[in-house]
Amino acid sequence: MMMGSGFDIDLDEVTLAGAKRGDMRACEKIYRKFHRQAFTLASRICKNRELAQDVTQEAFITAFRRMHQYRGESPFWGWLRRVIVNHAISALRKLPRHEAIELEDYMVTSSAGQERLGQCMDLEQALTQLSDEDRIVVWLHDVEGYKHREIAKLVGKSESYSKTRLNRARGKLRALISECDQQPLQNMTHDTTLSATV
Amino acid sequence: MTAHEQWKQNTSDPLGLGDLGTIEPGYDGWDQVESALQNHHDGQQRWRRLGSWMAVAASLVLVISITLRNTENQISTKPSTPEFATSVTKFASVPVQDNIKALIGMSQNMEQQVKKLRQKSSSMPAEFAIYVAELEDLIAQVDNELSLAPDSIDLWGQRVNLMLDLAQIYQQQWQIDYGRMASL
Numbered sequence: 411m412m413m414g415s416g417f418d419i420d421l422d423e424v425t426l427a428g429a430k431r432g433d434m435r436a437c438e439k440i441y442r443k444f445h446r447q448a449f450t451l452a453s454r455i456c457k458n459r460e461l462a463q464d465v466t467q468e469a470f471i472t473a474f475r476r477m478h479q480y481r482g483e484s485p486f487w488g489w490l491r492r493v494i495v496n497h498a499i500s501a502l503r504k505l506p507r508h509e510a511i512e513l514e515d516y517m518v519t520s521s522a523g524q525e526r527l528g529q530c531m532d533l534e535q536a537l538t539q540l541s542d543e544d545r546i547v548v549w550l551h552d553v554e555g556y557k558h559r560e561i562a563k564l565v566g567k568s569e570s571y572s573k574t575r576l577n578r579a580r581g582k583l584r585a586l587i588s589e590c591d592q593q594p595l596q597n598m599t600h601d602t603t604l605s606a607t608v
Numbered sequence: 609m610t611a612h613e614q615w616k617q618n619t620s621d622p623l624g625l626g627d628l629g630t631i632e633p634g635y636d637g638w639d640q641v642e643s644a645l646q647n648h649h650d651g652q653q654r655w656r657r658l659g660s661w662m663a664v665a666a667s668l669v670l671v672i673s674i675t676l677r678n679t680e681n682q683i684s685t686k687p688s689t690p691e692f693a694t695s696v697t698k699f700a701s702v703p704v705q706d707n708i709k710a711l712i713g714m715s716q717n718m719e720q721q722v723k724k725l726r727q728k729s730s731s732m733p734a735e736f737a738i739y740v741a742e743l744e745d746l747i748a749q750v751d752n753e754l755s756l757a758p759d760s761i762d763l764w765g766q767r768v769n770l771m772l773d774l775a776q777i778y779q780q781q782w783q784i785d786y787g788r789m790a791s792l
Contacts, residue, residue, distance in 0.1 A: 441638050450631045466637070467637050533624070533628065552620060553625045587623075
């Protein structure tokens, strides 16, 4: 079954071996296979396009430099995804607290998404309203299929913390979406510069 | 999708976040990644070359020092009969001269290596700077002694060893700088 971020892509052994040897063509092949998925994941965690770009690039550089550490015990995509998640969480931690993020910065690339922006707070926008940790927990659990134990390890907290965050995040998302549904469309302004705090 | 799978998906992703799909990056970025990887490979290769060169230099110094000690021992332990002493001196003088030449060559090479490393390194921590200053003082002392005894194999050996130590410090600093750059 395909996961939400579409990260579960199989990679042939020849390409993997080539990348481990430092073959640039093999590295490029991997990059092109996973770039979009990696960027999506980084964007969902960081909620800022520029930061997600930096995170994606840094994570790929790290992954290629440390290819020898990948032992092949689990699928390659899982290993690469962990590198991306670690980089994204680490990048968020380096940011100053309460940094304002403009919703304008937020990416909506599909045409349907472009139409929705400024009309109603959809699920994508609601996601950006969550705190960093709520967003990380709900995305990693619900979309990437991480277990609470794994999330707890990633964020440096307990499993029960992860569970509590997940319930809270889901509740907040539901509330944000239903809040939007109750508001008449004409009251929703086209203000795309509404800022949210991280 | 079976009913069980449907139920499982609903419970693991009740809001349907997974349906949001992927986001188009809108940039390629491979050039930057490739360039960073290339720099990393070049740095590693440079590091390996320098490391192996220094290992060879250190081994040569060791071999020369052992040869010198053996030669000195041979001279000092043999009886001082004129014919025998002369023949030993003739036997020893050829490798000693060659060794001095080899050490001078190594010393010059080390000078160049240290010069290159010094140019590459940024400002270094106080602890490193103290070691560098001490080593440079010692090298200056050896140079003074060499001006009085230019054919002293012992002094040339000391000079090469000191240069090796100095190069090692710069190399460590360069490695730290490189690591810092690579992590950016």
